[in-house]
Amino acid sequence: MQPLLSVQDLSLDYSDSSQSSASVLKNVNFVIQKGETVGLLGPSGSGKTSLLRCILGMPAPAARIRCAAMRFEDRDLLALPSRVRRTLRHRRMGFIFQDPVSHLSPYRRVRSQLRDMLPSAASNTDLLDALHDIGFDQPMRIAAAYPHQLSGGEAQRVAIAQALAALPSLLLADEPSSALDSVTQRRILDLLLQLRAEQQIAMLIVSHDPALLSAIANRILVLRAGSLVDYEPLPQRRIARMPAPAAPSSPLLEVRGLNFSYTQHRLWPRAPRSTPVLKGISLSIEPGQCLAIIGASGSGKSTLARSIAGLERRFTGDILFKGEYLGPSRPRAVRAAIQLILQDTVGALNPRLTVADILAEPLRIHPPRSTSPDAPGSIDTDIRALLNAVSLPSAYLTRRPAQLSGGERQRVSIARALILKPSLLLLDEALTGLDHDLQESILALVDRLRQERRLACIHFTHDLARVLRSADRVAVLHHGSAVESLPAGAFLREARHPASLQLLRAMLPDPVAS
Amino acid sequence: MIRSFATRILHALITLFAVSWLCFALQQAAPGDYFTTLSLEPGLSARTLNAIREQSDPHASLVHRYVAWCAAMLHGDMGQSLAYHMSVYALLAPRILNTLLLSLAGLAGAWLAGLLLAAIPGRSAAVVHALSALLWSIPDPVLAFLLLLAAMRLHAMAPLTLDASSPFTSFAVAGTFTRALALPALAMTLGYLPLVLRHAQSGFLAARIAPAVEAAEVHGLPPHTVWFRYIFPEAANPLISLFGLGLGSLLSASLFVEVLFGWPGLGPLLLNAILQRDISVVAAGVLISALVLISGNLIADLLLWLHDPRLREASA
Incomplete structure (x- = not known):
């Protein structure tokens, strides 16, 4: 049988005027059969995205492609x-x-936007069905929403519905479910498997997560x-758990009864529609805690x-x-002491600055009261x-x-957050786009800073497996309410709330722990 | 949202009052008045002049006259023109219509041509860029003169002069009217075109590499869909602001074109009124110009608000 897609001897290099030509892909050969699911595994920067763009016929403008043959559907x-x-x-x-929010207009x-992708004969019901199939309980609400009103996971599901x-x-x-919580991830994977069975859709799935790929793919390319x-398979490795910090001091951060709701205003005076997002959240964290x-x-x-x-004031x-x-309005010192790392890596960095400028910018905004004043070399050393x-590598500067x-x-934005030596680090799904080894090394870096500088950190994530090993406490957020809060060690045994159980059940087998 | 627009309209009213007062005060501060100019007329005796002067209540104070003028204005009475002996409203109304027609035609031409030319991709874009630079570097009056000369040379579009009192009233005069409109409208278009072109070109350039547009192309949407549903919306925000500014400066932009081409709009009338110290005409003209400016900005704000859903939430 003729394969659906075959690629022979594909090589790609970028010839930049400033740099010597950088080779991205070297003599890549593979085939994908009809209805087959192939996983593509690789660390960041290994050329995964470039390969996908070659298949699409949309390589980056500076790319030069050499290829013996590339056939699709004969x-x-x-x-x-x-x-x-x-x-x-x-x-x-x-x-x-990979990055759903910024790829929607x-x-x-x-x-x-979904209708643009559907055949022109598609009815409104077809559209709502497409949204329902991808796991939305309220397709009407999602259909009427603008992308900025969706969460990262919702936007990713919309993007999948489009595809x-x-x-x-x-x-x-390209990393289709790295932004999704594990419950939704499971649903998406089940859906993809179902599509494969029903319609013979072949898939090439790029990921850094071997567990995800081995759960869905027929075979894995690296x-x-x-x-x-x-x-x-990855070698077994395990990071020693952090010793709990010493006797509790006064809390570094306290949140008391936080409420938040979105209000949609209309042109004509109708009652503004209000959607509660957070309902009475209270939490506290001590220095060095996670x-x-x-x-x-x-x-x-x-x-x-x-x-x-402090980005949201309403x-x-x-x-x-x-x-x-x-x-x-917060004092400058507080703003420097609380640093947030975002999930969206495209939007988080100024495209016009170099990495060196990006990392130096926080120091220009908050000049350090250093022991050695006017030492321009020290900033450079820090960076x-x-x-x-x-x-x-420092060539990336x-x-x-x-x-x-x-x-x-994402690693650059993590470095940028750490350069001000903050006392509280907020990671909003900041590790989800990174491959396994990098996640471990960044968690190790954060753990070291927790010991050395009593850095406190809060992970906002869906990745239960990762945080169970590095956090002291785990709190479960469900429809805007904190429904359960337990010490991390006891979470597996004592979690009772249905939302927590659902997160636990849907947890993919951790490639390291298993 | 409604509240923020109400605030804006209140601000607009305050601005209008300030502008009208400033205009009144400046007229007063300059030496002489309408009658000083009139006294230079050789056929007029001093006695007749005095009689005319007495008619217009010269002893009232500036503030007094201003208050009276404001009160009349609120009743829809814009006062009497001293030079033309008719109500300012009757004098201005047809001319405002003419001016609006001319400048809207010019603006529409500039935006249409600008957006189309800016969408040209690749190497031709550089040619368009160079031509727009050339156009931009020629001062507008010189450009208009060149246009006038070219038209006369060709005899094809010899400029027509229109009677001020016959604006676009019936379809019978429509043909003449359009022919007369063509040349000054073209002059306005060419003067404004480079500005639109430059902004649109850089806007489209940035929009084409936006992730949402990239996604539309990866999904293989047809080019027209990508342009109208993804690139235009992506580039629209700064262009809407520019459009509002353009609407606001309609009157000042058309002024010299009108004078040059003899177009019976507000421009020549205002120029004469300033020279003759015909204070109520000047005040009404300035007020109208301020009104246009403010509505231009309001329209731009409204368009932005309609276009960008994120602004609708931010204006809480």
Whole structure:
């Protein structure tokens, strides 16, 4: 049988005017059969995204491609005019992006953006069905929403619905579920499996998560430094659990009765529609502690993180930092002491600055009261040390965000948050885009800072497996309420609330623990 | 939202009062008045002049006259023109219509051509860029003169002069009217085009690499869908602000074109009124111009608010 997609001797390099040509892919060969699911595993920066773009026929402008043959549905892709390749993308291939929120247009409702992808004969019911199939209980609400009103997980599900809308024969997915909570992740995986069975959709799924790929893929390809290598399961490794911090001191941060709701205003005076997002959240954290706030997508995690960071001011309730009430405008020292790392890596970094400028910017905004004043060298040393700590070579200092992969961008934003030596670090799904080894090394870095500098941190995440090992306490957020809060060690045994149990049940087998 | 617009309208009213007062005060501060200019007329005796002067109540104070003018204005009476011996409203109404027609035609032309030219991709974009730079570097009056010369040379579009009292009233005069409109409207279009073009070009350039547009292309949407549903909305915000500014400065932009082409709009009338110290005409003209400016900004704000759902939430 003729394979659905076959790629022979694909090589790709970027010829940049400033740098010498960098080779991204070297003689890549693979085939995908009809209805087959292939996983593509690789560390960040290994060329996974570039490979997908070659198959789509949309390589980056500076890329040079050499390829012996590339066939899809018995057609020679290399010989097709761009108009035909566009139609193929529209009707025969689906694509799912890693970063869902910024890949939806902020100006149009979900309804009309999804309709663009559906066949023109599709009815309104078809549209709502497409949303329901992807796991939305209230498709009407989602259809009428604008992308900024969705949570990261909801936006990703909309993006998946878009990719599946035209019933493609090949689905390409770039880290499709890294932004989803484990419950939704399971549902999406089940849906993908069902589609594979019913409609013979073949899939090429890119991920850094071997557990996810082995759960869904028929076989796994591994991309390492641009070449395909054999897949072998990860070696067993385990990080020693942090000793609990010494006798509790006064809390670093206290949140008391935080409420938040979105209000949609209309042109004509109708009663504004109010949607509660957070309901009476209270929490406290001491220096050196690590708290994990877990919850399904749309449970209010990001809003809580933004409120604590001071980005969101429309809440009611009190936030105290080192015993001081924080008003709407915060002292500079407090702003420097609370640092937030976001999930969206494209939006978090200024595309016009180099990595060096990005890392130096916080120091310019909050000049350090250093012991050695006017030492320009020390800033540079700090930056290089931090870059090294997040495993990026110092050659990256002159690059701009567009020249980095998703995982590399996230490491830069982690370094940027740490450069001010904050006392509280908020990680809003900050580790989800990173591959396994990097997650471990960044958690180790945070653990070291917790010991050395009594850094406190709060993880806002859906990744129960990861945080259970590094957090002291776990709180479960469900529809905007904190429904359960337990010591991390006792969580597995004592969690009672249905939402917590659901998160536990849906937890993928951890590749390290198992 | 309603409240913020109400605040804006209140601000607009305050601005209008300030503008009208400023206009009154400045007229008074300059030496001489309408009658000083009139006394230079050789056929007029001093006695006749005095009689005319007495008619217009010269002893009232500035504040007094201003208050009276405001009160009349609130009743819809814009006063009497001293030079034309007719009500300011009757004098201005047809001319406002003419001016609005001319400047809207010019603005529409500039926006249409600007958006179309800005959408040209690739190497041709550089040519468009260079031409717009050339156009931008020629001062507007020179551009209008060149246009006038070219038209006369070709005899094809010899400029027509219209009677001020016959605005666009019936379809019988529509043909003449359109022919007369073409040349000044073209002059306005060419003057404004480079500004639109530059902003639209850079806006589209940035929008084309936006992630949402990239996603639309990855999904293989047809080019027109990508343009109208993804690139335009992405680039629209700064263009809407520019459009509002353009609407606001309609009157000042058309002023010299009207004078040059003999278009019976507000421009020549206001110029004469200033020279002749015809105070109520000047005040009404300035007030109208301020009104247009404020409505331009309001319209832009409203369009922005309608276009960007995030602004609707932020304006809480």
